[in-house]
Amino acid sequence: MKKILLFIGLLIISSFLANAQKHAIKGSINTKLPSSKPSGEIIKRCGTTEHQQWMIQQNPELKEKIKLEEKKIREYIASHQQEIENSKAVYKIPCVVHIVKNGNSEDISDARVIEQINQTNLDWAGANGRSMGAFSSTLRANTQISLCLASVAPNGSATTGITRTSTTVSSFSDDDKVKHTNQGGCDAWDATRYFNIWVCDLPGLCGYAQLPQSGIDNTYGVVINYGFFGLTGATAPYNKGGTLSHEGGHCFGLEHIWGDDGGGCSGNDQCGDTPNQDDATYGNHLPYNANTNPGGNFNGAGQNSTTLTDACSTSSPGIMYMNFMDYCDDSEMANMTPNQKTRMQAFISQYLMSVVNAGATVCSGTTETQACDTLHYPLTGTATIYGSDNGGYVSGNNGYLDKAKAEYFATYSPYTKINSVILWFGVATHTGNTTNITVNVWKNDGTGGAPGTVIGTTTVPLATIVTNVDAGEATLATFSTPVNITGPFYIGVTLPTVSGDTIALVTNTDGDSNPATGWEKTSGNTWQAYSAASPAGWESNISNAIFPIVCTTTTGIEENYLEDILIYPNPANDVLNIDMANSSNSNVKINVYNSIGKLIKSIDGKNMSQIIKIDLASFNSGIYFVSIQTLEVTITKKISIIK
Ligand SMILES: [Zn+2]
Known part of the structure; x- marks a missing residue:
């Protein structure tokens, strides 16, 4: 009995899929002439x-x-x-x-x-x-x-x-x-x-x-x-x-x-x-x-x-x-x-x-x-929203009961973490104020490189998204802790399931992204690209308007330079040595500040390739900062002087 029911169930699902081939329908776009400049400047912008x-x-x-x-x-x-x-x-x-x-x-x-x-x-x-x-x-x-x-x-x-x-x-x-x-x-x-x-x-x-x-x-x-x-x-x-x-x-x-x-x-x-x-x-x-x-x-x-x-x-x-x-x-x-x-x-x-x-x-x-960039931004091609032949939207809630929509990011170098993500929704409706939309970052360790392990997650109130859509603005979702990235990843949203709650992302137009970088999780929990073949897929080469803000910390640059420039001994007593011998920077400016930032000594060095010796006879005991300025970077190192 159980087997038969299951069989009937499968049959129903199969026929549903067979009859319901996914088709994307381009959303109609109303037009209105651009407005002219505001008639009067209310307040002077800059004096x-x-x-x-x-x-x-x-x-x-x-x-x-x-x-x-x-x-x-x-x-x-x-x-x-x-x-x-x-x-x-x-x-x-x-x-x-x-x-x-x-x-x-x-x-x-x-x-x-x-x-x-x-x-x-x-x-x-x-x-x-x-x-x-x-x-x-x-x-x-x-x-x-x-x-x-x-x-x-x-x-x-x-x-x-x-x-x-x-x-x-x-x-x-x-x-x-x-x-x-x-x-x-x-x-x-x-x-x-x-x-x-x-x-x-x-x-x-x-x-x-x-x-x-x-x-x-x-x-x-x-x-x-x-x-x-x-x-x-x-x-x-x-x-x-x-x-x-x-x-x-x-x-x-x-x-x-x-x-x-x-x-x-x-x-x-x-x-x-x-x-x-x-x-x-x-x-x-x-x-x-x-x-x-x-x-x-x-x-x-x-x-x-x-x-x-x-x-x-x-x-x-x-x-x-x-x-x-x-x-x-x-x-x-x-x-x-x-x-x-x-x-x-x-x-x-x-x-x-x-x-x-x-x-x-x-x-x-x-x-x-920090150095940061916004990946996939701006959207390549022409922004649009595709409707679904079975009701709803290709990139949002639809009659196929898709569960999630995501964007694939193959490259992200030299960045190491995702601080936040800009999500540009074109449609959002809600019935109450309680729904939160989950935003996930997935590794590409699922079947065939699909989204697998969730490595970062945050939520945005659906009410916020509705407000932003009404104002024509994108939504920013920030991760409480930046998400470390070590390989290709996906970022996307789980679609709301409460009746009357709807979201749909803006996408570009079929052919603008080839291959498609937009992905979705179907009602059967299978991940596929928007380009997946009919009858289960949309056969469309499109991207979702999902733009992660990725960053890197650049303290590494300064540390690398510090490897080239040696400052010793620390603590120092009578002489401080600054060894430029291994540095490619021969033109430097060296400033020594006391603990409250007052400049104590300044050396403007040209063609310095050896060890610079700073006489500390006039220095009192305390904490000092040695700042070495080259054309490329300024590094500062804290030193102690003990008399
Ligand atoms: Zn100005």
Whole structure:
């Protein structure tokens, strides 16, 4: 009896499969003309250009100085371009955030400050995962520049890197009063050791910066309107940290991407890989949504693939409106280019090495730095959502009761771990607020290289996915512990089983990925590629819009260099030896700092190939930091001197 029932059961399933051959049906796409630029700029995005004019009015000699400094930096970049581009230098900039407040709303929390610093670091690392439209992902640079909140104050005491000053001044403007205690603001910390960030009420203005060409002095740094600093509680549409990421770019020498030429095509930003652009771009180009984004564009599947052109860049990929040095809404700011990275690194190496070097002692923790990339991003080909002939979606819940959808990643070098994953859903519905969607990472140790062992897992509330789909945004899922990767892997989602709960990922179009990298787990618990043959498969060469953010720690680079450069003895007494004999770096700068980061000794060495001896006669007992700066990297080693 049991056998027969089982047989009947199999027969039913077999006939179901035979009759129900999987077919993909391309989703219909509605169209709506792109919206024009917002009619009115509510708030001024950046006051840096005007602030520089103001500074020149105060000090007319500055005009010539800026010109001269710009000439010097261009010559430096021209003669060092390749070296900087190949450089492994990772610049960690110690910073202090001065909150100048006149009321509780301006007194933003430590958590919000940390959130902002983390976001800017993500932005500058090229790891925020936002779309670059039609531009190649090779134009998304990891600037290898990051900020860290100082843990040691100028007087040597411990600090959060955040100061709070109550003021009777009701609001500030771009006249630098906020940078002076005697004018109701807060004095800078030594600008040769800290990067100063002031946060205050700045009506009508997001923020402004002082350019490095103007001088690294007690007004150097950025001023940001508190409403647009941080994410949680910040004011849309500048509530994703873009203002600091933009203004900080100015502080490290970047110009506006359109070249500040008043709407013409003659100006440029000194970066050859940013397209010529006539003027600033405002607003956002995300999908239209009657409720959440009435000013957005509608391009079907829900991503800002809109290409914008202007009089200076008339054809695709158009202008790079998603660049941090344009004026779009924070939600669109996606990238700095490799040339922008070069310019930033050149300015840091020429103006700010004392700040970088101070970071070794005034920033807490190790000098560990991360390099990250977003795999398979952006989606190759044309984004779409395929429906299933049996109801539902190819890449989501469907009438075949598929159980999971995943993306295969064959290569990931040189990265070693998955920190998080961007999942771009095109469809999401829910019946309640309780469903969580499981996101897994699998090794490829299943049958025939299919997903096997689960090596990482996290969950995202379905309600979050629904909100993101409505807003035309992708969903970020973060692993509480980064997932180590040692071979090809899959990342995907388990489909919800509660009636009324539905998700479907965006995919590219059949043929865009050959072979298919999209996979699925069928109702029979079998894994197969989307390209699997009919009747069980879709016979489609497509990828799911799943983009893992993979990272590596690069402390290894510094350790390798340390193997070449020997510092001994440690502890030292009368002489410290720095042995460069095995190093390929003969041009070095050696700085010795005391435990609170004060520079004690500096040696500028050319063609050093032997042992450098530092006489310690004038040193007191204590902890010191020896910083060795080569063209490629700065390494710092802690030593003890015992008398
Ligand atoms: Zn600006």
